[in-house]
Amino acid sequence: MLSYAREINDNLSLGVTGKYLTTDMTNILKGQGYGYSITPGVLIHITHYKLPITIGFKIDELINQQSWGTGTVEKVPPKLRLGFAYKMLNPGLFQILRNGYAAEVAAGYEWSKEGLSVRVGYSEGITAGAGFETGHTKVDYAYVSQRDLSKDNVHRISLTGKW
Numbered sequence: 001m002l003s004y005a006r007e008i009n010d011n012l013s014l015g016v017t018g019k020y021l022t023t024d025m026t027n028i029l030k031g032q033g034y035g036y037s038i039t040p041g042v043l044i045h046i047t048h049y050k051l052p053i054t055i056g057f058k059i060d061e062l063i064n065q066q067s068w069g070t071g072t073v074e075k076v077p078p079k080l081r082l083g084f085a086y087k088m089l090n091p092g093l094f095q096i097l098r099n100g101y102a103a104e105v106a107a108g109y110e111w112s113k114e115g116l117s118v119r120v121g122y123s124e125g126i127t128a129g130a131g132f133e134t135g136h137t138k139v140d141y142a143y144v145s146q147r148d149l150s151k152d153n154v155h156r157i158s159l160t161g162k163w
Helices: none
Strands: 002-009 012-024 032-046 053-060 063-068 079-088 092-099 105-113 116-122 126-134 137-144 154-161
Touching: none
Parallel strands: none
Antiparallel strands: 002 012, 012 032, 032 053, 032 063, 053 079, 079 092, 092 105, 105 116, 116 126, 126 137, 137 154
């Protein structure tokens, strides 16, 4: 996955993420697949009346394709995700997200200070995480309960470079 974002002005930021997809279902004949997806996004910062509100949206899989060893080519329908964030005192962030085909609500809270962040939330299960940022580098860890995909929980680690 590779992402790029740019602040256009104090009120608007644009971004895009490109993903290379690969799947290998072991012990299944022709169960290998590869593909790509592109997801654009927008952040709008509301500055009127000094409201610390950000509205964001993205369209997951706007352009996508997955080709399988059987010759089948899959395309998934794009999925609109809409989010709101309210920046609270000392510096906290509360988010409410709504997305998908059927409405789905998630909520989370992030506390950050001097480059360290701690997060907790709920989205079809408990989520939690932590991050550390220094200079142009950021490292994040996330714990996600994903019962739909696995009986095990998911742990994600990401490294971000900013320039």
